[in-house]
Amino acid sequence: MYMQVGLSYAVAVHLTHIPGTTRYLFMERPSGKHPDKKTFIAGYYDIATNKYTNVFNTDSLFCNGAVQMANGNIAVIGGHIAKSGYADGLKSLRIYDKDANTLVTVANMKFPRWYPSANLLPDGRILMMGGTQAPGSGTKNNPICEIWDPENNPLKPPVQWTLPGAFVSKAGDIYYSNNYMLPSGDMFVYCDSAGLILNPYNGTVITDVPPHTNLIKTIRLEYPFSACSVMLPLTPANGYTPEFVFFGGQFGYGWTNTLAVDLALRVKVSYDAPSRKYSFSNWTMEKMNNRRVMGDAVLLPNGCVILLNGAQQGVAGDSATGGTSKASLPQFWAVLYDPAAPDGTRFTRLARSQIARMYHSTAALTPDGTIVVAGCDRCDYFNSSVPFSKSPWGLPEYRVEIFYPPFYFWDMRPALLPNGVPPIVTYGQRFSVLYDTLHTLVDIDGVVLMAPSSTTHSTNFNQRAVGLRILGDDYTGTLTVEAPPNLNIAPPGYYMLFLLSGQAYSSAQWIQVKSA
Structure with missing residues (x-):
């Protein structure tokens, strides 16, 4: 069940749960149609009160990478060019203080980054990977990764190491790579059809990850063909063995009128500690019960996954003519994926939202086991085959919803x-x-x-x-x-x-x- 619960004053292009709270940090691109008539591009929404509070910042943080720090604050890295009174934020290293409710730029990276990944390392530092050095594909990628220590030494220049050339040539712009810390202490990195397991502290490559294109060659997974992914739960019962699932995406030949992918791709990674060697299952392919590009995959406590948001047709991004959507046919239906169910029975259609959530939409688990759903700033001037509730503001969408998985209603x-x-x-x-x-x-x-x-x-x-x-x-x-x-x-x-x-x-x- 979906329920509209309130309004934000910024579009949740970025949605980061503030640790220890019921608050979610929203960040967006500068735009001129905020419901409160102000120009803040950051703020937090509290699902306990359904109230939104603006947060002041000084530079352009749209298209950043953000991740929770070990102490509960949030590191926000990279962003966008100077715009609408906000300074250039492409190199910015920022800290959101969860207690003071401040978002402050404290230092700079060596390289500008637009669409970078940010990941917490086990030693408490933050790994910053990929993204281009200016907005837009083809504007020079970032093969050099940086490691920042915002908790203990935020002013110290980040440590640097370089991704291997073979990976970079396949991964292209390295936009928002899917990075997961493994129980071995290495990192699983997968970007489009290029995958590595590497030491995240110095970049030493342990092994390549077999590409999903060994199974199906035409599916692309990274922006603008955006799929979503999860690492299934690590438990004592499964020996903390990681398994990854990628949902949807787009075909490599796809563009604005191409129907999205209706498949899920799954692979398991095993590790032998004495020999320090990895082995991989074959990629498997599962038929989804709908098509989805630009979706969100939210992992539930019971190991099931809820798929929300996205479109049935097109790709992520802004149209060259006026910033409208490159996607159509919003995917209004939420879907449950049960990874433990028999193959062929894992996908179940759930509830339908009335709000289109396509490019720049987000979703996140809440402490009561529901899902907060927000965002979309290219949610006008598109085709839809079914009735829906149009955004009162045109392109941006400020309405906030809660999605209730079926387990929430169990007695x-x-x-x-x-x-x-x-x-x-x-x-x-x-x-x-x-x-x-x-x-x-x-x-x-x-x-x-x-x-x-x-x-x-x-x-x-x-x-x-x-x-x-x-x-x-x-x-x-x-x-x-x-x-x-x-x-x-x-x-x-x-x-x-x-x-x-x-x-x-x-x-x-x-x-x-x-x-x-």
Whole structure:
């Protein structure tokens, strides 16, 4: 079920969950039709109050990369050219302070970056990868990556290393690559049809990732052919073995009138620690029950995935004539993907939104297990085959929705007691989780940590699910569980802790995971 809950004053081109809160940082390009008649391009929306608050900043942060830091603040890197009174932000290194509610540019990168990826490393630093050195494809890419330490030494120049030439030649502009920290401490990098596993601290390549084009040659995954991806949950039961799924995208020959891809691509990565060697399953291909480009994939605590937003036709980007959409036929339907279901039965159509969410739309998990849905700034002058609720502002869309997955309405959901989770745990620590036995009698068979999302352009830089080992249950309201074994499985930071009973899940409480 979709429910419209409020209005923002900036389009959620970038949507970053502020750790420890019910607030979401919105960032956008400068535009002149904000509902409050002001010109702020950043702010936060609080889903607890459904109120929006502007946040002052000085430079152009549209098309940035943003990720949560280990201390709960947010690193915002790169952006856009000077525009509408905002300074050039292409080289900017910014910190959003979650307590002070300030967004401050503190330093500069060596290279300008438009559409870069930003990822939290297990040592607390931020890896900044790719993007072009000016807005637009073909404006010189960035083969040199940079590592910044915003928490401990924000003024120190970032460390640099270079991506291999063979990868760069295939990845092209390296727009918003899909980067995931692996339990081994290496990083899985996949951009369009080029993939690597590498050491994220110095760039040493461990191995290539077999491309999905070995299975199907015509599907493209990166902007403007934007697919969305998830890493499925890392759990003790699966040996913390990573598996990746890419949903939708566009065909390499596709353009504005081409129907989007209706396939999902899936691959598992196995690691032998003694030999330090990786092996890969064959890519598998699954038929989706609808077409989707520019979608968003939101991982739920139970391991299912909700697909939202996007279009059935076209590509991401602005038209050369007036900045209108390059896509049509909005994909209004949310879809559930159950990775554990038998092949051929994994996709289930759910509810339909009345609001078009195409280019520059976003979605993120909330602490109560619902999904906040926002954004779209090219949501006019397109074709639709069904009736919908047109944006009152023309191209930009400021309405905010909450999507309720079906599990939210199940009667027999587990529930945490107030203050049922310690505020801080260290790796490998045993700790107690207190659950309600008075109102909900269910067998609890899982405890999972969900990292807060940071999403833009169909890419989520921080989405992660980590299952915890349950050591004991006294069946009177106390679980004994074990924190993640190390910082490669769960990088340091804030997580939402959910209880599971089958596919039913509780609302969450925040917990910070850190080294001793």
